[in-house]
Amino acid sequence: MRIGICGGTFDPFHHGHLHPVLAARETIGWDRVIYMPASRQPFKEKQKTASPFDRFAMAVLATEDHDGLEVSSRELERGAISYTVDTLEELRHQQSDAVFDWIIGDDNLAALNEWRNLARIFELANFAVLSRGQANIPDNLRGHVTVDRSAPQNGAIILMRNATVPVSSTEIRRRVRAGEPIDDLVDPRVARYIHHYRLYQEDNS
Secondary structure, eight states: OEEEEEEEOOTTOOHHHHHHHHHHHHHHOOSEEEEEEOSBOGGGTTOOOOOHHHHHHHHHHHHTTSTTEEEOOHHHHHOSBOOHHHHHHHHHHHOTTOEEEEEEEGGGGGGGGGSTTHHHHHHHOEEEEEOOSOOOOOGGGGGGEEOOOSOOSSSOEEEOOOOOOOOOHHHHHHHHHHTOOOTTTSOHHHHHHHHHTTTTOSOOO
């Protein structure tokens, strides 16, 4: 079993969270992809977000038509700051024989050394990096880099070189506040949810 895990605030969930992951799944062959909304991200502690329930609901709406994709409330239920290493420890305990690939964008690579207990993360999983080919990789991590997608057990930084979708959650929230359309950036069901529950009406970018 090979499982891709995509963590984030998802505030809101948009096309940039979905389409590159679907493309990567075709090339790397994940049996399942788990979206993992964070309760609080360590690098975004001061950012006000929609409620955990709203962010979870939007992710479910955006992914429900795609087999093999699921949304987990694990980090939301755990509360407090969501650290990747804690989530992977729990998943590894439940599925000791699975290969886990933690999915990130290439914009996260430069700060990877700041992640809590990175050495332990490499013992538990790989990083699958959605990259446009210009990844800024810290020098001390270059030995982990590979373009081999054939399921290394753990400890690799796999450069996927899949096209990313230039969509920004900040831009979506700005559009909502300005009364501008967002249907080209999010699933129509997510757009309806945002408007129905009047999310992002206040400036919390």
